[in-house]
Amino acid sequence: MNCAAYDRTSPESILEFAKRLSGKTLAETVDMSQVTENLRNKGDLGSLVEKFFFEYEPNSSSEPDFPEAGVELKTTGVKRKSKGGYQAKERLTLTMINYMELVNENWETSSLMEKCHLMLLLFTLYEKEVAVFNRRFVLEPILFKFPADDLLQIKLDWQKIKDKIENGKAHELSEGDTYYLSASRKGSGGENEAPKRQPFSNVAAKARAFALKPMYVNRIIDIHTVEAGVLEVAKNSGIEEATKVKFAPYLGKSVDEISNLINCYKRGKNDKNFQRRLAMRMLGAVGSSVPEIDKAGIEIKTIRVNKNWRPFEAMSFPAFNYLDIINEDWEDSKFFEKVEQRFLFVIFRKGDDGETRLEKIQYWNMPYLDREEARRVWELTRSRVAIDASDLPKSRESRVAHVRPKARNASDTLLTPQGTHLVKKCFWLNKNYIGEVIRNI
DNA sequence: GCATGATCATGC
DNA sequence: GCATGATCATGC
Numbered sequence: 001m002n003c004a005a006y007d008r009t010s011p012e013s014i015l016e017f018a019k020r021l022s023g024k025t026l027a028e029t030v031d032m033s034q035v036t037e038n039l040r041n042k043g044d045l046g047s048l049v050e051k052f053f054f055e056y057e058p059n060s061s062s063e064p065d066f067p068e069a070g071v072e073l074k075t076t077g078v079k080r081k082s083k084g085g086y087q088a089k090e091r092l093t094l095t096m097i098n099y100m101e102l103v104n105e106n107w108e109t110s111s112l113m114e115k116c117h118l119m120l121l122l123f124t125l126y127e128k129e130v131a132v133f134n135r136r137f138v139l140e141p142i143l144f145k146f147p148a149d150d151l152l153q154i155k156l157d158w159q160k161i162k163d164k165i166e167n168g169k170a171h172e173l174s175e176g177d178t179y180y181l182s183a184s185r186k187g188s189g190g191e192n193e194a195p196k197r198q199p200f201s202n203v204a205a206k207a208r209a210f211a212l213k214p215m216y217v218n219r220i221i222d223i224h225t226v227e228a229g230v231l232e233v234a235k236n237s238g239i240e241e242a243t244k245v246k247f248a249p250y251l252g253k254s255v256d257e258i259s260n261l262i263n264c265y266k267r268g269k270n271d272k273n274f275q276r277r278l279a280m281r282m283l284g285a286v287g288s289s290v291p292e293i294d295k296a297g298i299e300i301k302t303i304r305v306n307k308n309w310r311p312f313e314a315m316s317f318p319a320f321n322y323l324d325i326i327n328e329d330w331e332d333s334k335f336f337e338k339v340e341q342r343f344l345f346v347i348f349r350k351g352d353d354g355e356t357r358l359e360k361i362q363y364w365n366m367p368y369l370d371r372e373e374a375r376r377v378w379e380l381t382r383s384r385v386a387i388d389a390s391d392l393p394k395s396r397e398s399r400v401a402h403v404r405p406k407a408r409n410a411s412d413t414l415l416t417p418q419g420t421h422l423v424k425k426c427f428w429l430n431k432n433y434i435g436e437v438i439r440n441i
Numbered sequence: 442g443c444a445t446g447a448t449c450a451t452g453c
Numbered sequence: 454g455c456a457t458g459a460t461c462a463t464g465c
Contacts, residue, residue: 080453188448272450272459302459313460314444395444406454409448423447426457430445 003262006054009068009117009237018120018141021053024263026133029053031436045124046075062111064118071143072119078138078221079125086139088217089126089185094210099170099198102162107155108265112210119144121220123376142224150180156182173208184211187298239296241365243344246283247361250289255348255356258282275302279346282358299341304348309439314395314431319406319424322416324387330375334429339366339374347438362441370433373400378427389416395430404428421423 006017026045028053047058050065050073059065064072077089094116121142124135146154157178173183186209187193195204212220233428237401250258254277259265263324264281266274279302283290293300304312315347317338330336342365349359377398384392395402405414406426413421 051444109454268450270460272461273452273457274450274459276458277451284444304460310442318457404444405448406457407448412448412455 008056008066011066011069011071012119014066014069014071014120015141015143016109017054018122020263021049021122022140023137025136026053029263030132045135046073048133049073049075049122052258058440062115064115066120069205070118073118073122074119075122075124076217077135077207078123079126086123086125086221088214088221091182091211091214092121093184093186094181094212096186096207096209097161097183099165099196103166103199105162107158110158112158116210117145123221128195134405136321137338139221139224144219144220153179154181165198166200168198168203169209169285170198170201170205171203173205175213180213180216182211182213183208203324216273239292239298242292243283244361247346247358250282250358251360253358255358258358275304275346276300277337281434293344297341298344299338300344300346302346302348303434303438304350305359305435305438306350307352309435311431311438314402314404315429315434316404316406317427317429319414319426322385322389322414322422325382325416330378333378335374335378338427339371341365345438360438362438364437364441370400373398373422377403381427386417389418389420392425393427393431399430401427401429 005170007013026032026048030053032048049055050058053102054073056065065069066073074092074094076092078086079089081087095112098111101111107113116175121144122137123139123141125134125138127135143220160178161173161181161183164170164177175182177183185206187207193207196207198205213425255275258278262278262281264278279300280290301315303315304313318334320334325333342363345360345362345364346358347360347362348356350356377393377400379398380393381403392403393401403425405423407424410423413423416422
């Protein structure tokens with residue numbers, strides 16, 4: 001059970017608590033076995049979160065959901081953008097418009113502002129066929145207050161909507177009337193939908209709600225994605241320190257302990273991404289990347305070693321194309337790029353007791369002489385591909401690197417200069433080499 | 442126990 | 454569907 005440990009009177013406490021959802025689904029976070037209601041796709045995620053995560057009964061009053069803190073909870077769907085990042089799936093509905101009452105309100109005391117002056121925004125990745133409680137929370141939650149710069153336009157939008165109702169034209173309201181805040185259609189839309197009364201006309205109007213337009217929600221997302229890096233680089237005097245701070249609480253802990261601490265579990269028996277996922281989550285990643293790490297071009301590698309600090313495996317890099325490599329120069333190659341990269345090793349060590357622990361994290365980049373050796377292996381590979389692509393440098397031919405398959409299966413092949421199809425291969429850093437590196441630092 | 446070959450699981 | 458990171462499998 002989720003013993004709702006937060007302070008209902010404090011927005012910051014509510015926000016901190018909400019972060020427990022990051023990267024997870026509601027069903028992964030709380031026990032929902034009690035849920036018997038019909039909650040497939042149509043279920044309202046917002047009320048489920050209120051009920052099962054924050055553990056209070058949803059209200060539909062004009063008050064915010066957390067009245068003492070003045071915080072209104074909103075969950076909203078986002079989609080991935082092709083170039084990375086997220087965008088709003090749709091407008092963010094704030095509250096229903098009551099045509100009869102809105103005309104008696106003024107902005108300062110409006111029911112809209114009373115309810116929504118401070119909002120906790122939670123974002124889930126929208127997937128059509130997935131039940132709402134199995135949709136993943138992505139992005140960090142945001143405590144959102146309208147910036148002063150936007151507030152004027154929001155107020156003008158609100159006024160425009162109000163004016164239209166005062167002119168007896170509630171039925172003519174349109175999203176296009178306004179900019180940030182809109183009067184958006186909200187209702188079943190079918191024949192059975194009851195029309196609403198409006199105060200200054202006998203014409204019935206369809207139900208509408210105040211909503212933030214999708215583009216406005218996109219801007220909220222963009223601003224927070226850019227600003228809210230997870231590493232607090234500035235505060236921690238640089239990226240390396242910032243990452244070390246993130247890992248520090250978990251050093252020496254077993255994989256199981258860490259798994260439980262950060263609620264990130266092995267998915268199957270052979271979950272080959274598990275330790276990497278753990279590493280990313282320890283860093284605070286919500287998805288599978290940490291913006292600051294990407295920006296700095298840091299190559300994160302998890303390494304499993306035995307009690308003698310010998311790696312269980314060599315380290316692989318992306319596959320190369322036989323036809324491309326013969327015309328490439330070393331410095332234009334993918335492997336060159338990798339070898340020049342700064343690495344962050346996340347080292348898990350299997351102890352005498354058979355327990356695997358996070359032993360150490362370590363920054364590293366390849367010394368010059370070893371890069372020259374990598375270059376030799378690469379050039380050797382290039383010339384041998386041209387002659388016989390099936391005969392490429394083995395690990396015994398170099399202290400540093402070798403070439404080996406890297407494919408989905410035997411039929412995952414590429415064309416060679418000899419006209420044959422060979423299983424895809426890539427450059428690997430030798431197991432022994434990696435072992436020396438991490439034992440010497 | 443290592444080298445080498447082969448493939449898995451995941452995310453996009 | 455594919456690239457990627459990672460691990461499994463086998464034979465010596």
